[in-house]
Amino acid sequence: MNKVKNTLFSNKPVTIDNNALIMAIESSCDETACAVVKGGREVLSNVVASQIKIHEEYGGVIPEIAAREHLEAINVVIDEAFKQAGVNGDNISAFAGTVGPGLVGCLLVGMNAAKSLALAYDKPFIGVNHLNAHLAANFIDTDLKPPFVALLVSGGHTQIIKVNSYSDMQIIGETIDDAVGEAYDKVARLIGLPYPGGPKLDKLAQVGNPFAFKLPESKVGGYDFSFSGLKTASLRLVKSFTDKDLPLPLEDICASFQECVSSTLYKKVKHALEETGYTQVVLAGGVAANSEIRKKIFSLKDIGYSVYAPQMKYCTDNASMVASAAFFFENTFDNIDVEVFSRVK
Ligand code: KG4
Ligand code: ZN
Numbered sequence: 125m126n127k128v129k130n131t132l133f134s135n136k137p138v139t140i141d142n143n144a145l146i147m148a149i150e151s152s153c154d155e156t157a158c159a160v161v162k163g164g165r166e167v168l169s170n171v172v173a174s175q176i177k178i179h180e181e182y183g184g185v186i187p188e189i190a191a192r193e194h195l196e197a198i199n200v201v202i203d204e205a206f207k208q209a210g211v212n213g214d215n216i217s218a219f220a221g222t223v224g225p226g227l228v229g230c231l232l233v234g235m236n237a238a239k240s241l242a243l244a245y246d247k248p249f250i251g252v253n254h255l256n257a258h259l260a261a262n263f264i265d266t267d268l269k270p271p272f273v274a275l276l277v278s279g280g281h282t283q284i285i286k287v288n289s290y291s292d293m294q295i296i297g298e299t300i301d302d303a304v305g306e307a308y309d310k311v312a313r314l315i316g317l318p319y320p321g322g323p324k325l326d327k328l329a330q331v332g333n334p335f336a337f338k339l340p341e342s343k344v345g346g347y348d349f350s351f352s353g354l355k356t357a358s359l360r361l362v363k364s365f366t367d368k369d370l371p372l373p374l375e376d377i378c379a380s381f382q383e384c385v386s387s388t389l390y391k392k393v394k395h396a397l398e399e400t401g402y403t404q405v406v407l408a409g410g411v412a413a414n415s416e417i418r419k420k421i422f423s424l425k426d427i428g429y430s431v432y433a434p435q436m437k438y439c440t441d442n443a444s445m446v447a448s449a450a451f452f453f454e455n456t457f458d459n460i461d462v463e464v465f466s467r468v469k
Contacts, residue, residue, distance in 0.1 A: 129218055129248035132239075132460045138248050140451065144217035147205065147241065148447035149198070151234030152226025152254045153279070154178075154185045156197035159443035160209035160216070164451030165263055169208035170437065170444045173197040176320065183319045184309075191229030198237050205443070213245040220450035223251035223457055224465035225280065231464035239460060250450040251457030255281060255468070256293075258408040260449035261434035261442075268406065268432050273396045275389060275421065278409030279305035279320075284347045284396050287406075291454035297347020297392060304385060305411045307351040311358045311381055315374060325378045326414050332379030334416075337361055339384040347392050354384055382416045390420040397429060407433040410440040 127140040140146075142163040150157040154175040160168040175193045179185045206212060221238030224231055235251065242249035258276055262268050274285040282304045284297040302310070305322055312321020317328075339357050344350045358381055365372050397405060407421050412433050425431050438445055450456055 129250065129458055131246050131248050132243055133246050136246065138217055140217055144451065145209075145211060145215055146218050146220055146250070146447040146450050147216045147238075148220040148252070148443040148450060149202070149234040149238045150222050150254075150257070150441055150443040150446045151194045151198070151230050152222045152224070153230060153441060154190050154193075155441040156194045156201050156234070157441060157443035158201040158205035159447055160205055160211060161264070161444050161447035161451070164260075164448045165265060167264060167444045168211070169205045170442055171201045171204045171208065172442050173201050180319050183313065185227070187227045187229055190227060191233060194230050194233040198233055202237065202241070213241060213247075216241075216245065216247060218242070218248040218250050218450065219245075220250040220252050220446055220456075222254045222257060222446055223462055224254065225467050226254055226464075228464055228466050235462075235464055243460075248458060249460060251459070251462045252446045252449045252453075253455070253457075253468075254446075255283070256453050256455070257445040257449040259285070259287065259406065260452055261408055261438040261445035262406040262432045263448045263452055264434065264438055264444055266432060268404070271402050272404035272406050272432075273393065273400055273402050274406045274408055275393050276408045277304040277389065277411035277414075277417065279303060279309065279322075279411075281409065282349050282351075284392060286396070286400055286402070290452050293455075296396060297349065299349040299351060300344055301350050301352040302355065304349075304351065304389070305409070307355055307385065308411065308414075310355055314359060314362055315372060315377060322411060323413065326382065326416070328375050329378035329382035330415055332373075332375030332377070334379040334383035336373065336376035337380040339380055341384055342388045347396055349388065349392070351385070354381070382414070386414070386416040386420045389417060390423075393421065394424065397424070403428070404430045404432065407431075408439075413439040
């Protein structure tokens with residue numbers, strides 16, 4: 125895997141080979157992160173400053189507060205990532221940064237820090253799409269190579285992607301309304317769990333009965349998803365208890381919701397594998413940390429597929445996955461003039 129990238133000032137080409145060290149910065153939402161990764165797979169440092177405690181108070185991420193927090197944290201995480209990796213700017217082959225999708229004010233902080241480092245050390249800058257970075261989390265500490273089918277489930281996205289090669293990927297299905305993480309967070313809020321509710325809902329679900337309540341599965345065709353019907357049905361279920369002043373069977377509601385979501389995802393992924401003929405499947409995004417979704421997708425091993433999912437610390441937002449995407453994928457933004465973007469166009 126050899127790529128040649130140009131520097132910004134002197135246009136001095138840099139070869140990105142298996143020994144290349146990439147320092148990456150991630151700041152698209154509420155984590156300020158910096159990492160140094162060797163050859164796209166070996167993490168030398170992975171520093172994450174989370175703002176969850178700050179946003180918990182408001183029940184969600186407040187973009188302006190998040191951007192200010194990134195500014196506060198950015199230099200600290202960069203210093204720490206250099207220190208833990210035992211390297212300095214001169215040892216780095218290229219600097220990478222998330223350019224979108226995400227919160228514009230937040231992205232600006234991290235991307236400009238990465239561009240500044242690239243300029244200061246006269247190294248290439250590699251702009252990375254956050255969703256590709258989530259996929260690339262699967263390259264860390266593994267020998268995964270395309271082609272594969274990916275299920276990307278995060279707070280903002282739900283997609284099935286056919287990854288044909290490092291330069292060619294097609295989104296073959298996506299949600300027509302809420303993302304999986306969003307549905308988790310909304311239903312969690314409905315039953316009184318604090319932000320971000322996804323992981324808390326997952327915990328309660330693990331001790332509940334998944335077949336206690338029958339909730340409606342997504343009815344959209346092909347590989348697309350819809351979670352708004354499930355959200356409304358969950359609201360109705362909760363109201364059927366609260367209207368009568370009955371205590372909520374929290375664990376059973378969570379388990380039934382989780383069963384419904386995970387079986388929809390499982391069926392669509394299995395179908396995509398059958399139709400593409402691909403034998404490898406990867407799980408990616410913050411919701412890839414979910415216990416039941418992991419379990420169901422990993423059960424595809426029993427019928428002969430190779431299954432990959434990132435280690436827990438690389439499921440939610442981090443910068444190692446950004447470095448890995450900068451190393452492997454060809455559809456990066458290698459240009460000092462690249463601007464941040466909030467949504468995929
Ligand atoms: O990928 P991510 O860090 O942010 C985006 O890029 O959107 O994902 C965050 C999302 C949140 O919605 C959070 O509630 C959800 O991932 N999440 C989970 C679990 N861990 C994180 N949802 C369900 N079960 C979990 N264990
Ligand atoms: Zn993310």
